[in-house]
Amino acid sequence: MASRDAQESKRDDPPQPSTSSSTAMGETDAPARTGPLKLSDxxxxxxxxxxxxxLDEANYDKSKxxxxxxxxxxxxxxxxxLRLEANRKSKSFF
Structure with a gap:
């Protein structure tokens, strides 16, 4: 029974953040994404x-x-x- 409790507690532990050293220009320590970027991200x-x-306040007059x-x-x-530079650093052809 003790091993089952240990397994359940491991599932409940929150994921640990990565230890990336680059946080310039709003970059986060999030792992590399594999899909399209969401606007909220x-x-x-x-x-x-x-x-x-x-636009809403200017009654949709784009010039303002x-x-x-x-x-x-x-x-x-x-x-x-920033994304292109990260891709250049992370990928190699050989």
Whole structure:
């Protein structure tokens, strides 16, 4: 019976975080993802939300929210570069 209790307690233990040393630009210590990035997981979610809020407040006049769009676009570029660099470091051909 004791071994069964030990097995059940192992299942209840929360996963331990990884010990990655790179946390620049909003990166987390999360393991490498294998699927598409969710917007809620993106480091650009605040810029995205701000651009939508601006559109709503400006009665969907896009010209009034260009600064928000530019900030989001720049954030997405940085996020993409970080992802590409991580892929370059993690993959080798041989």
């Amino acid at each position: 993106s480091m650009c979610a605040p810029q995205y939300a701000a651009s939508l809020k601006c 929210c260009q600064d928000h769009f530019d900030a989001y676009k720049e954030c997405k570029k940085q996020e993409r570069e």
